[in-house]
Amino acid sequence: MAVPRTETGADDRRSLHERIAADLRDEIMSGELAPGAKLPSTTQLKDRFDASSATVQKALQLLKDEQLVVGRAGAAVTVREHRQRTLRPAAASMTRAEAGQQYPWLTEIAKHGSRAHSTLLEVTEKVPPADVAAALELAPGATAVLRRQLLTIDDEPVELVASYYPTDLARGTALAEPRKIRGGTPTLLAELGHPPHRSIDRVSARVPTQEQATALRLPGNLPVLRTLRVVHSADERPVEVTVMVKAGHLYELEYEFTSLS
Template sequence: MTLPTPGATAHDPRPLHARIAADLRDAIMNSDLAPGSNVPSTARLKERFDASNATIQKAVQILKTEGLVVGRAGAAVTVRANRQQTVRPASSLAPAPAGAAYPWLAEIAGRPGTEARSDLIGVAETEVHGDLATALGQENGTLAVLRQQLITMGDEPAELVSSYYPPAIARGTALAEPRKIRGGTPTLLAGLGFPPRTSVDRVSARVPTRAEHAALRLPGDLPVLRTLRTVYSDGHRPVEVTVMVKAGHLYELQYEFTPE
């Protein structure tokens, strides 16, 4: 592992232990510190950053709290084997065959040692504002049907999913009912005469809201990845707008493109 020089963070206003944790976090996320490998020893980190034992311990504790490393008394601190999951957003657009698991959940569940499930938090009509209203093609303060789910991997919350639907499409259908939808919403929308044709994702990194922080049991003040997805049907009509929020230090997004 190659550590940056202390001078590279000379103008960083964060405490030294936070800067050390940030450098180690980057090494873990870019695989400079590979899964299962040892974190540099306290002695090496002390020398590299001109830091005390207590400062190094605080830095490593941050990474333990974030779930990126594990350690026990008398043993080296190691990088977690599943320190970061790759999510392929395109898989969530595919309809599921009758009786089968959603393709994106099946993909996650197919990874060794990983169980995934989706829990429906609630269904209600709510006002939409800002980018949500714009994406739905509605005025600020108008109503949309909201379906909110929490995706869990193993015993850890992974993603908070909030999907909004125009009332003209959702009212009187399973979209507005507090139950899971067999085959997923792509299948249902197609059956309602609004087959998904195009999806547009806008991805940003943001500080989590209080609700997101609580639902995802996030440590500290790390940012989340927020994906705003608009699904269009025929005539470029928006039929679904979804906000997907996941911990930025535990998940990455993979998009695949084919040149035309």
């Protein structure tokens, strides 16, 4: 049955094929259309959305570009294996690697049969963005040590990570050196006398920048999840501020809360 335009499309400025893709994407991501399920036929989608065959095919092509569905022209289109990963970030910023062990996030990804890798893109000293500078409690114009990485899973880029550290803490340490840190930064911060004690995340959905869209190979106009994470030591000093940008269609965040009563 066709969906009345007055209810669904009157105030939506996206083209019809983008709106169709958005509705189908939501059904795929929520599990209503399960992995392996066939999407409704072109005829059914034409009737449902009051659209032409060409418009429906453009919508399906968006989903194919996002690798959510597979199928050839004239054949049934099928939902791919669920690709969205659930992250539980509450303790991630404070988890230390055991001696001789991989970073915890690498170990976690391996449990699911995937290969994770981090590529160090840059280590430099620069004036950070305004929100990072405020979180680090820096004076105007003050610099911080920046470490930028690109994380991949099974050779697919999934996250850009930019971590900033106070210069007086980082200078002369491995934080300021262009190499990976053995055991990860939580382990090093603890060795430097600033063990992570409290972490605060601020998560927002944003339109990707040109750099982000290119680095993450984002298809279409999908949003990204941006997390600003502030890590404090036991004396409440901010010792690390990280900006993490993830492909929005690949991740969901899970937080668990326990009643104090």
